[in-house]
């Protein structure tokens with residue numbers, strides 16, 4: 001049954017790559033906004049998490065208009081992680097877009113890049129009647145192929161899955177795009193999912209609840225919460241797309257020829273954006289949609305120049321504005337393009353708009369906890385002694401270094417026929433891979449020789 005193939009071209013929310021931070025689910029706060037030591041994938045850093053909890057509340061109450069957030073702290077103290085936590089805290093469908101100061105400054109079209117990033121960071125939640133396949137995943141198989149450019153990466157080409165409700169069962173073959181989403185969402189047997197056939201989007205709704213009961217020594221597994229009725233149905237669905245997605249969609253509709261010529265998103269003009277804004281405002285007025293301000297995260301913000309800062313100031317004032325979160329690890333620095341030294345290399349009128357949050361270095365226990373969470377997320381088993389060793393390393397060198405050694409140490413362990421990292425594997429990994437400080441010292445030592 002290949003009904004899923006009849007997908008209409010509708011824009012999808014673009015997923016920003018957040019590979020190192022997939023374990024983060026929110027800010028891990030209790031009802032009073034107090035940070036729980038380890039929660040939502042976050043560890044420690046209580047002060048910053050609680051501060052961002054207040055920001056989240058202000059966003060919900062519309063009190064962040066005209067303002068932004070600045071996170072300051074040494075490298076590897078979770079600045080990016082916390083910005084993602086803020087977005088997740090605001091809702092599962094809150095857009096998160098990350099840019100680096102260097103990337104912005106290196107762009108030949110800075111304001112276009114920023115404008116696009118801003119619009120990617122603003123979601124529109126739309127309600128619509130859609131054809132949906134919904135049920136428990138009973139069977140799921142991927143047909144994989146090599147990545148066209150990178151032979152070491154395998155990408156799913158197609159997937160075959162069986163969805164079941166209490167009354168129905170349907171087996172579907174889905175295309176590459178949906179297969180990729182299934183993979184990215186980590187969909188497994190026993191998950192309850194919905195596939196929006198019109199938009200080609202996959203939603204993970206949860207796991208079939210399994211109640212485990214002991215009865216006469218036999219374990220009975222009962223599943224509840226499985227949907228009733230047919231797998232394929234018309235349903236009111238809520239989905240979130242970004243303003244940028246709408247821009248490209250409408251630009252494509254208006255200029256099919258330029259799209260054929262391979263111009264694509266470049267055909268988004270200010271005129272198109274104006275029309276999209278007007279349309280969205282209309283949808284909101286009619287109760288068909290709501291705005292979902294997301295997080296626009298700009299790392300290494302001390303690299304930005306006055307032009308960019310004034311763009312961002314203006315952006316904060318707009319009716320449709322994302323929450324702008326800047327991050328830096330610099331104290332005093334020259335404002336780019338001037339001789340003026342300023343706090344964090346930022347002009348005062350920008351600083352005046354920012355709520356400043358700081359992150360502090362982690363202690364060994366916190367590093368250990370973060371390593372544990374990442375190991376689990378990456379499907380790596382680590383013995384207690386190896387974890388201790390990695391935590392020490394994280395404290396002496398850096399958290400990043402310790403985290404980066406997880407996969408090599410696991411590879412080494414498996415070569416030795418072990419499924420769990422031992423302290424010896426960590427030693428082997430340390431011998432082979434050095435941390436940044438060491439690699440810098442190493443080349444510095446040889447500098448004079450090559451001059």
Ligand SMILES: Nc1ncnc2c1ncn2[C@@H]1O[C@H](COP(=O)(O)OP(=O)(O)O)[C@@H](O)[C@H]1O
Pocket residue numbers: 020021041042043044045073074075076077078079080081082370399400403
């Ligand atoms: N408090 C925390 N809890 C869980 N994971 C964290 C925490 N802080 C940092 N991490 C993880 O450690 C790594 C480095 O943190 P990152 O956010 O990149 O630091 P920074 O942006 O300050 O350089 C990332 O993988 C991040 O997800």
Ligand SMILES: [Mg+2]
Pocket residue numbers: 079080081299
């Ligand atoms: Mg960072």
